[in-house]
Amino acid sequence: xxxxxxxxxxxxxxxxxxxxxxxxxxxxxxxxxxxxxxxxxxxxxxxxxxxxxxxxxxxxxxxxxxxxxxxxxxxxxxxxxxxxxxxxxxxxxxxxxxxxxxxxxxxxxxxxxxxxxxxxxxxxxxxxxxxxxxxxxxxxxxxxxxxxxxxxxxxxxxxxxxxxxxxxxxxxxxxxxxxxxxxxxxxxxxxxxxxxxxxxxxxxxxxxxxxxxxxxxxxxxxxxxxxxxxxxxxxxxxxxxxxxxxxxxxxxxxxxxxxxxxxxxx
Amino acid sequence: xxxxxxxxxxxxxxxxxxxxxxxxxxxxxxxxxxxxxxxxxxxxxxxxxxxxxxxxxxxxxxxxxxxxxxxxxxxxxxxxxxxxxxxxxxxxxxxxxxxxxxxxxxxxxxxxxxxxxxxxxxxxxxxxxxxxxxxxxxxxxxxxxxxxxxxxxxxxxxxxxxxxxxxxxxxxxxxxxxxxxxxxxxxxxxxxxxxxxxxxxxxxxxxxxxxxxxxxxxxxxxxxxxxxxxxxxxxxxxxxxxxxxxxxxxxxxxxxxxxxxxxxxx
Numbered sequence: 001x002x003x004x005x006x007x008x009x010x011x012x013x014x015x016x017x018x019x020x021x022x023x024x025x026x027x028x029x030x031x032x033x034x035x036x037x038x039x040x041x042x043x044x045x046x047x048x049x050x051x052x053x054x055x056x057x058x059x060x061x062x063x064x065x066x067x068x069x070x071x072x073x074x075x076x077x078x079x080x081x082x083x084x085x086x087x088x089x090x091x092x093x094x095x096x097x098x099x100x101x102x103x104x105x106x107x108x109x110x111x112x113x114x115x116x117x118x119x120x121x122x123x124x125x126x127x128x129x130x131x132x133x134x135x136x137x138x139x140x141x142x143x144x145x146x147x148x149x150x151x152x153x154x155x156x157x158x159x160x161x162x163x164x165x166x167x168x169x170x171x172x173x174x175x176x177x178x179x180x181x182x183x184x185x186x187x188x189x190x191x192x193x194x195x196x197x198x199x200x201x202x203x204x205x206x207x208x209x210x211x212x213x214x215x216x217x218x219x220x221x222x223x224x225x226x227x228x229x230x231x232x233x234x235x236x237x238x239x240x241x242x243x244x245x246x247x248x249x250x251x252x253x254x255x256x257x258x259x260x261x262x263x264x265x266x
Numbered sequence: 267x268x269x270x271x272x273x274x275x276x277x278x279x280x281x282x283x284x285x286x287x288x289x290x291x292x293x294x295x296x297x298x299x300x301x302x303x304x305x306x307x308x309x310x311x312x313x314x315x316x317x318x319x320x321x322x323x324x325x326x327x328x329x330x331x332x333x334x335x336x337x338x339x340x341x342x343x344x345x346x347x348x349x350x351x352x353x354x355x356x357x358x359x360x361x362x363x364x365x366x367x368x369x370x371x372x373x374x375x376x377x378x379x380x381x382x383x384x385x386x387x388x389x390x391x392x393x394x395x396x397x398x399x400x401x402x403x404x405x406x407x408x409x410x411x412x413x414x415x416x417x418x419x420x421x422x423x424x425x426x427x428x429x430x431x432x433x434x435x436x437x438x439x440x441x442x443x444x445x446x447x448x449x450x451x452x453x454x455x456x457x458x459x460x461x462x463x464x465x466x467x468x469x470x471x472x473x474x475x476x477x478x479x480x481x482x483x484x485x486x487x488x489x490x491x492x493x494x495x496x497x498x499x500x501x502x503x504x505x506x507x508x509x510x511x512x513x514x515x516x517x518x519x520x521x522x523x524x525x526x527x528x529x530x531x532x
Contacts, residue, residue: 035445038304042443177308179301181469203447206492211473214480226472 029167031198033187033205036174037134043169045141051149051157051190052138054131054173055182056230057109059256060246062126062263063153064111067252069120072262075132079104082127092119095127099237102127110242111152111252123262130173135258138171146258151186151219151247156255158193168198170205181211181228182247185219188212189249219247295433297464299453299471302440303400309435311407317415317423317456318404320397320439321448322496323375325522326512328392328529329419330377333518335386338528341398345370348393358385361393365503368393376508377418377518389528396439401524404437412524417452417485417513422521424459434464436471447477447494448513451485454478455515485513 030048034040053059062073076082079095079102086093086105094107101108109128126132131148138146144166149157161168170190172183188208191200195209215222220243223231234243245251256263296314300306319325328339342348345361345368352359352371360373367374375394392398397414404412410432415423427434436456438449454474457466461475481488486509489497500509511517522529 035301036305038308039302039443039445042304177305178468179305179470179473181473184469184473200493201495201498202444203450203495204445206494207445207447207450207473207477210477210480210492214476226476227466228472229467229469232467 028197028199029165031168031170031191031195031200031205032202033170033172033184033191033208035172035179035184035187035204035208036177037130037137037171038177040134040137040169040171041141044167045138045143045169047144048167048169049145049147049161049164050138050143050169050171051147051161052131052135052171052173053149053183053186054128054134055150055186056234056246057111057242058126058128058131058173059148060150060152060252061109061111061114062148062256063150063254064252065114065119065124066256066263066265067153067254068114068116070114071121071123072264073124073126073256074262075135076125076127077132077136079127082125086125089123089125091123091125093125097129099233110239111245112242130175134171134173139258143169148256148258148263149186149190151189151249152245152252153254153256154186154189154193154249156253158190160255161190162194162197165197170208175229178229180230181223181226182230184208185212185215185222185247189216192216220244223247294463294465295431297434297436297457297461297466297471298468299436299438299450299457299474301438301445301450301453301470301474302443303396303403303437304443306400306403306435306437307407310433311404311409311435313410314433314435315411315413315427315430316404316409316435316437317413317427318397318401318437318439319415319449319452320394320400321416321452322500322512323377323508324392324394324397324439325414326416326418326518327375327377327380328414328522329416329520330518331380331385331390332522332529332531333419333520334380334382336380337387337389338530339390339392339522340528341401342391342393343398343402345393348391352391355389355391357389357391359391363395365499376505377511378508396441400437400439405524409435414522414524414529415452415456417455417515418511418518419520419522420452420455420459420515422519424456426521427456428460428463431463436474441495446496447489447492448496450474451478451481451488451513455482458482486510489513
């Protein structure tokens with residue numbers, strides 16, 4: 001092979017590999033992280049799978065109830081609606097306000113209230129402030145698919161997102177629209193696991209992954225050391241056990257998918 | 267001293283120091299970080315100093331122009347308004363859209379366009395998309411005082427906030443409401459410097475500080491490694507020099523304060 005042939009071959013190979021890289025980049029779906037419900041409108045939900053993230057404790061409890069055999073979980077936005085639907089379908093009504101079981105409901109938000117011996121075969125009607133609101137926004141904006149994510153079902157979420165090859169929006173429920181630590185940590189955990197499947201042009205996602213990688217050896221210790229607001233709030237209600245469980249991966253590894261008003265495992 | 271006297275003294279001392287700690291905690295002003303203009307409404311601005319943060323590049327350029335002797339900087343929200351005010355006061359009109367000097371304006375957003383030899387004694391009329399919008403929200407919500415912050419004037423901002431003993435809101439300008447890395451890094455730098463002066467119950471602030479501490483040895487390298495969207499955007503316009511300058515502390519260490527439509531150094 002002479003010099004000109006060699007150069008032509010190099011140019012051809014370079015062009016081929018560059019084009020292939022661009023092709024791969026273009027065909028990868030996108031991933032964005034919305035750190036608060038007040039930011040969710042910035043993203044195109046109609047073309048995406050939306051992951052509802054409310055680590056302490058709504059989505060951890062949803063995964064746990066379904067893992068333990070609940071028929072479905074119906075998320076509702078108010079105590080009165082929770083009571084109404086609970087009566088209609090003979091469901092288990094649950095929800096808290098200010099750390100206590102809300103008046104008129106029977107159960108609270110702790111995942112430990114829903115062991116298999118209690119919840120199997122039943123429907124949980126759950127009202128939470130932040131998670132349910134985020135889910136409603138995702139519905140209103142026409143999300144293509146809605147699933148819920150939490151550390152107890154981290155792998156199920158990651159496996160699903162990696163397999164679906166669709167655009168993804170990680171939606172943090174936050175706290176009254178204020179960004180919170182644990183939801184961002186979970187978003188970071190998802191990204192750390194499946195980043196190669198996506199094209200990610202989103203600072204919130206990169207920040208979440210960085211934070212998660214720094215925290216992952218001891219998520220509970222990280223929350224404590226960095227004065228996470230929910231750490232203090234739940235410790236004030238004597239709920240260390242709940243926090244530790246909700247930060248533990250894959251203890252309730254199912255995939256809750258929203259289907260016609262209910263979260264179910266397909 | 268007998269046993270009872272000793273115990274009484276212990277109880278007295280404990281009570282005294284506990285009360286004193288609570289008193290100190292209560293008297294410390296609060297600090298919050300708003301990661302996007304879309305989150306600013308969550309905080310009580312009327313009772314706070316608001317720091318407008320638009321690191322790449324509005325607030326870095328504002329600090330630089332004032333450090334180099336500009337009489338004042340007038341932030342405006344549109345190109346047409348910039349042209350109008352520029353004519354009225356014979357000011358230097360500046361602003362970019364999509365990385366180029368906007369049509370009808372004379373200068374761009376780079377801090378390097380404003381050396382002392384050019385800007386001394388003149389008024390800069392600057393239009394930027396994100397920073398100016400955030401400033402307008404802060405004005406509309408009746409912020410007690412508005413200052414601008416960037417790495418080039420980091421110490422001036424920190425010294426002022428520590429001395430004022432007032433509530434503080436660090437307001438990130440972000441990018442079209444999407445959270446960005448560099449503004450969060452600057453918020454974290456401020457917090458790392460003055461956290462002891464404030465009572466901080468805000469996950470965004472703790473996250474910003476954590477990120478900054480991880481990044482501070484090499485802010486440019488951190489932005490590059492973590493795929494910051496503005497790193498890519500400005501590198502695409504061949505502006506590495508601007509990025510490096512805008513991430514360097516105290517190169518233009520003045521305190522721009524908003525006063526009756528203008529940013530000035532008092």
